[in-house]
Amino acid sequence: MTESDDQTYVEWIAREARRPVVMGPAARTRIMDAVRAEPAPRRRFWHRLIEPRLISASPIASLALAAGLVGIGVFGGTFVNNRDGLTSTGLPQAVPALPIARVPVSDTVKVMTFRFIAPQAAKVSLVGDFNGWSVDETPMTRVDNGGVWSVTVPLSVGRHLYSFVVDSQDWIADPRAPVAPDDGFGHANSVVLVSRGSSS
Amino acid sequence: MSRHLSSLRAAVRLVGLVAVRAGAQTSDPLFKLDQTSRFVVDATIDSAKVAGLPWNFLILRAREGISKGADSRHIAAAVRARFASLKDARALFGNISDGELNAAAGLLEARGVRPEHLAPLKNQPRGRSIVSALTVLGDLVTKGIPSEEASSAIIKLWQGGAGDADFMGLYHNVESDILQGLNPGIALQNRMRESLGPSGKLLPRAGESETPSP
Numbered sequence: 001m002t003e004s005d006d007q008t009y010v011e012w013i014a015r016e017a018r019r020p021v022v023m024g025p026a027a028r029t030r031i032m033d034a035v036r037a038e039p040a041p042r043r044r045f046w047h048r049l050i051e052p053r054l055i056s057a058s059p060i061a062s063l064a065l066a067a068g069l070v071g072i073g074v075f076g077g078t079f080v081n082n083r084d085g086l087t088s089t090g091l092p093q094a095v096p097a098l099p100i101a102r103v104p105v106s107d108t109v110k111v112m113t114f115r116f117i118a119p120q121a122a123k124v125s126l127v128g129d130f131n132g133w134s135v136d137e138t139p140m141t142r143v144d145n146g147g148v149w150s151v152t153v154p155l156s157v158g159r160h161l162y163s164f165v166v167d168s169q170d171w172i173a174d175p176r177a178p179v180a181p182d183d184g185f186g187h188a189n190s191v192v193l194v195s196r197g198s199s200s
Numbered sequence: 201m202s203r204h205l206s207s208l209r210a211a212v213r214l215v216g217l218v219a220v221r222a223g224a225q226t227s228d229p230l231f232k233l234d235q236t237s238r239f240v241v242d243a244t245i246d247s248a249k250v251a252g253l254p255w256n257f258l259i260l261r262a263r264e265g266i267s268k269g270a271d272s273r274h275i276a277a278a279v280r281a282r283f284a285s286l287k288d289a290r291a292l293f294g295n296i297s298d299g300e301l302n303a304a305a306g307l308l309e310a311r312g313v314r315p316e317h318l319a320p321l322k323n324q325p326r327g328r329s330i331v332s333a334l335t336v337l338g339d340l341v342t343k344g345i346p347s348e349e350a351s352s353a354i355i356k357l358w359q360g361g362a363g364d365a366d367f368m369g370l371y372h373n374v375e376s377d378i379l380q381g382l383n384p385g386i387a388l389q390n391r392m393r394e395s396l397g398p399s400g401k402l403l404p405r406a407g408e409s410e411t412p413s414p
Contacts, residue, residue, distance in 0.1 A: 181310030
């Protein structure tokens with residue numbers, strides 16, 4: 001076969017391929033009948049679960065659904081702790097100011113009461129390594145008109161650094177406790193030692 | 201239908217983005233650090249994990265700085281300093297509890313306190329904690345007593361068999377003397393004479409008899 005014969009053959013194939021296929025009017029009906037006659041394939045249960053499908057929803061409903069999912073995620077992430085009693089960030093759990101009767105006391109956790117005199121203060125907080133140095137975590141309560149503020153917290157046995165924060169801005173070390181060496185941030189910390197037998 | 205789906209996707213992406221940021225801020229205590237300082241702090245924490253050091257104290261150090269309003273670079277420097285002092289404390293004391301290690305590390309960051317000052321406290325008998333000795337030493341140094349003088353006093357008490365109550369007793373007595381106007385160094389010397397006998401052995405405190413009563 002010469003090159004000229006090849007070209008002629010290719011042109012013939014192309015011409016045939018371009019020619020429209022004319023189907024009789026009954027052909028489409030016959031094909032569809034044949035398809036319907038075939039038994040539907042059996043889908044497994046998990047196929048139905050993973051099969052993509054279209055869902056229609058209004059924008060408002062979509063936003064409400066998305067906000068709900070986000071709320072669940074944020075709530076779950078905030079309150080999940082690991083087995084060691086540490087938060088997901090590796091920090092000790094925050095210590096809430098609980099009434100004495102509800103505080104679990106064990107060999108490794110003791111109840112300690114902190115008192116601080118600040119007659120002019122509108123708000124005093126106990127802040128320390130036991131509550132992640134959070135100014136809002138452990139508010140103190142004014143217990144009398146003389147300006148004595150108090151809070152009772154459970155502390156694990158060991159050494160803890162703490163300070164009092166007056167009106168959310170003044171960091172003041174406990175005048176009745178040992179002071180830790182320079183904290184490096186310009187505010188002195190006090191030290192409380194919690195031993196297995198201690199409570200204060 | 202396709203317009204609804206596009207709206208749904210856009211809404212989910214938008215709310216998701218907001219949630220990721222909000223979630224990251226609520227669960228990440230260090231989100232207030234600037235990018236460079238955050239990188240330094242994270243790298244230091246990773247190094248502490250690799251070295252087997254209690255890295256939670258580094259996070260607490262950073263959180264302390266954030267709560268106290270320190271700037272990010274200052275906080276990163278403080279975290280690095282604590283990492284270095286934790287390593288020094290581990291090298292000095294070996295396998296002690298995390299709390300003791302952190303107390304020693306904090307003390308080693310104090311001006312003038314060197315590892316050799318604390319060396320006699322290592323190899324403590326089983327069940328005897330060095331935390332109260334370190335705490336009172338830190339307090340004495342903070343009061344302005346030279347670290348060599350303060351550590352020498354604490355080591356003498358320790359070697360004389362002092363316990364937690366003895367160290368805290370020394371703290372209260374020195375504090376009381378200072379409030380009455382005595383120089384901190386003089387107050388310490390006086391109280392040490394009261395605490396230790398000529399042989400260097402711990403004397404019984406007031407109200408205690410030398411031999412246990414039946």
